[in-house]
Each structure stands twice: as structure tokens, then as C-alpha cells.
Amino acid sequence: MQTLSDFLRNSDTSTELQQLLITLADCGVEISALVRGGALAGVLGATESENVQGETQKKLDVIANDLIKDKLAAQPLVKALASEEEDYVVAGHADGQFLVSFDPLDGSSNIDINSLVGTIFSVLPAQDGVDGEAAFMQPGRNQVAACYMLYGPATVLALTTGNGTLMFSLDPSDNQYKLVDAKVTVPEQTAEFAINMSNQRFWQPAMQQYIHDLLLGKEGPRAKNFNMRWIAAMVGDVHRVLSRGGIFTYPQDTKNPAKPFKLRLMYEANPMALLVEQAGGIASTGYETILDIEPTEIHQRVAVILGSKQEVEHCLSYHK
Ligand code: AFP
Numbered sequence: 001m002q003t004l005s006d007f008l009r010n011s012d013t014s015t016e017l018q019q020l021l022i023t024l025a026d027c028g029v030e031i032s033a034l035v036r037g038g039a040l041a042g043v044l045g046a047t048e049s050e051n052v053q054g055e056t057q058k059k060l061d062v063i064a065n066d067l068i069k070d071k072l073a074a075q076p077l078v079k080a081l082a083s084e085e086e087d088y089v090v091a092g093h094a095d096g097q098f099l100v101s102f103d104p105l106d107g108s109s110n111i112d113i114n115s116l117v118g119t120i121f122s123v124l125p126a127q128d129g130v131d132g133e134a135a136f137m138q139p140g141r142n143q144v145a146a147c148y149m150l151y152g153p154a155t156v157l158a159l160t161t162g163n164g165t166l167m168f169s170l171d172p173s174d175n176q177y178k179l180v181d182a183k184v185t186v187p188e189q190t191a192e193f194a195i196n197m198s199n200q201r202f203w204q205p206a207m208q209q210y211i212h213d214l215l216l217g218k219e220g221p222r223a224k225n226f227n228m229r230w231i232a233a234m235v236g237d238v239h240r241v242l243s244r245g246g247i248f249t250y251p252q253d254t255k256n257p258a259k260p261f262k263l264r265l266m267y268e269a270n271p272m273a274l275l276v277e278q279a280g281g282i283a284s285t286g287y288e289t290i291l292d293i294e295p296t297e298i299h300q301r302v303a304v305i306l307g308s309k310q311e312v313e314h315c316l317s318y319h320k
Contacts, residue, residue: 004157004168004177013161016077017123020098021145023075024121025157027068028149029175031105031119034063035151038114060111061085064104064119072100079126082136082298084267089133089298098144099124099135101298103267106148107233118150118235122271133298140270140291148271150239158184158242158275165242165279186281187245190308192227194237194248202253206286206318234263238272238306242279247307247315251286261301265293269304282312286319 004025008018034041046059065085072078072092079096082089084103103120110117123145124138147159155170157177165184168177193214200208217225229246231237237248250262263269273283273290283290283306293302305315 001171001178001180004159004179007166007168007179011161012163016097017144017161020075020077020100020123021147021159021161023071024100024123024147025149025177027071028119028155028157029170030067031064032149032151032155032170034060034067035111035117060117061105061108068102068104068119080131080135082133082266084264084299089136091131097126099126101136101266101270103264106235106268107231110231110233110236116150116152116231116233116236118148118233118239120146120148120235120267120271122146122266122274136266136298137295139294140265140273143270143274143291146271146274148235148238148275150235152236152239156180156239158239160275160278162274162278165275167242184242184279186241186276186279186308188280188309190245190247190311191224192229192240192244192246193311194229194231194240194246196230196232196250197228199253199255202255203251204253207249207251207315210315210318234268234272234304238276241276241281241307245308245311247305247311249305249315250303251305252303259301261303263301263304265290265295265300265302266298269302272304273306276306280309281307282309284312284316286316 065083072081076093077096077098078092078100080089080092080099082101101122105117106120107117122143124142125144145161147157150156157168159166167181167184169180171178213221214226240246241248252260269290276283285303286305305312
């Protein structure tokens with residue numbers, strides 16, 4: 001079976017990007033081992049500190065964040081990095097070619113219940129003369145690569161460099177990622193949706209109506225029954241969408257008027273949007289294609305509707 005390194009070597013990915021991707025993949029191998037260690041690795045539970053989003057950081061979030069930061073600091077190709085867990089952009093090597101943003105442990109509330117978590121990376125090209133946060137203010141369309149590692153029963157790596165989406169699985173016998181799907185394809189139709197239903201009363205009318213119609217099933221306007229899944233880790237929900245299709249959404253809500261959106265553009269929405277688009281799906285806010293958003297700040301949050309083409313288009317028709 002083809003390893004990630006073999007695949008990259010035989011692809012038209014630049015040597016520099018290959019090196020960076022191997023570094024990111026290695027971070028996943030180490031974090032996967034920590035996650036598997038669970039309580040025995042002494043990594044569960046919360047720290048006292050809060051991150052910039054005002055959320056209590058789990059111990060493993062901090063460990064994963066530091067691990068990635070250290071690995072990327074040692075990588076001369078990285079000009080700067082931005083993490084969901086860092087208040088500010090961290091400078092790297094002045095002549096580095098790449099900017100890396102990441103969510104070190106997505107779905108961290110799942111850690112203590114031994115459920116799915118993962119790591120998400122987005123890679124942008126560095127630009128001459130633009131430093132700090134300003135360097136990251138590029139639309140997701142500019143990403144040269146996006147990937148996630150999902151730490152589940154198996155550790156999997158989904159990767160795109162803008163030429164389709166590929167899936168690798170981490171072989172525990174030699175700690176190598178092996179190619180399991182060279183052309184991930186999201187089915188255009190689905191009968192499965194993912195949304196946090198507990199927020200229903202806070203959604204905008206368009207999303208209220210769309211979900212209402214899904215719930216009517218065979219007797220409603222959609223004339224078919226829908227099933228629901230919610231993993232509470234975007235990385236897990238997107239993996240399901242890439243594996244068998246579906247629609248995943250975290251829409252705008254009024255639960256906390258100061259925070260109408262939940263998911264982060266740079267660390268979650270953009271990399272997942274590229275992976276889903278490259279697999280034939282769609283990713284939108286309801287009003288704008290995610291990858292076309294011009295970011296205004298590093299920790300920006302957005303509404304997300306992504307997945308199977310026809311179903312997302314159907315959902316978007318309610319937003320017109
Ligand atoms: P954390 O990484 O802070 O745990 O957040 C995960 C997440 O941003 C995303 O991965 C999930 O889809 C979403 O939150 C879950 O949100 P709910 O708590 O509303 O289920």
C-alpha cells in the first residue's frame with residue numbers, strides 16, 4: 001500500500017510542500033498516541049486557563065498546541081502560524097514560504113468521554129512584505145493544502161493540495177499513513193443531516209424552515225425520511241460527510257447575541273471547505289461560498305453549511 005511519503009514523492013506537489021505536509025502528518029502521529037493513552041497518559045481534565053475564545057482549555061488542547069508549535073518552529077518553511085488556542089499569530093522563519101493555521105484538538109469536549117477528536121490544518125502561501133495577522137487575511141481559495149487527522153477507532157488523515165481529496169489511514173504496525181482512497185467523492189444526494197438541534201429556537205427563519213421540512217420526512221415536501229447525526233466535533237461530522245455524504249451545518253443563531261457564529265473561519269471552515277469542495281461537495285455560509293470570504297481577523301467565526309451538493313443547494317434555496 002502506498003504511504004503518504006511515497007504518494008507525495010510521486011505527485012506534482014513541490015518538495016517544500018511535501019516536507020511541510022510530512023511535518024503536519026507527524027504531529028498527527030504524536031497527538032494520536034497521546035489521545036490513545038487517555039487517562040494513562042495523564043492528559044485528561046481541564047487546565048485553569050482560558051483561551052482567546054473564552055473557553056476553558058483542556059489539558060490535551062494545550063499539549064497538542066505546544067507540540068504543533070514546537071514542530072512548526074523547527075520547520076524553516078513556516079513563516080508564521082496561527083492557532084485556535086493562541087491569542088496572536090506566532091512568527092516563524094522570515095523567509096518561510098508557508099503560513100499554517102490549525103485547530104490542535106477539534107471537539108475537545110469529547111476528550112473526557114473518550115469520543116472523536118481531531119486536528120485540522122490549513123496552509124496558505126506567505127507573501128513578501130506582509131507579516132503578522134495581515135499575512136493570513138487571504139480567502140480560503142488561496143490555500144495550497146488542507147488536512148485533518150481524526151483520532152477514532154483508526155487514525156485517519158484527509159488531505160487535499162487542490163487536486164482532489166485523499167484519505168489515508170495510520171497503520172499502527174509501522175506508524176505510516178497508508179493511502180485508502182485516492183479520490184474521495186461526496187455523494188450528491190443524502191438523507192442524513194447534522195445540526196445541534198438544541199439551538200433550534202435560536203436559528204434564523206431560513207434554517208428553521210429547512211430543518212422543519214426535513215423532519216416532516218416522507219409526508220413533507222421532501223417526500224423522504226431523513227436521519228440525524230451529531231458528533232460535536234466538526235472533524236468527525238465532516239469525516240462522515242466525506243465517507244458517505246450528508247449535510248453538516250452550524251448556522252447563525254441568537255443564543256448569545258455577541259457570538260452569532262460558532263465555527264472559526266481559519267481553523268475549521270476554510271480547511272474543511274477545501275476538503276469538501278475537492279471531493280465534489282459544497283461549503284457555504286448560506287449567503288456566500290466559504291472559500292471566497294475575505295477574512296478580517298484571525299479568530300473570525302462564520303456560519304457553515306457543507307456537504308452533499310444537491311442537499312446543500314436545497315438548503316441554500318431557503319436562504320435566497
Ligand atoms: P471545540 O474544539 O472547542 O470543542 O469545539 C468544537 C466545535 O467548534 C466543532 O468542532 C463542533 O461542530 C462544535 O464545536 C460543537 O458545538 P456544540 O457544543 O454546539 O455541539
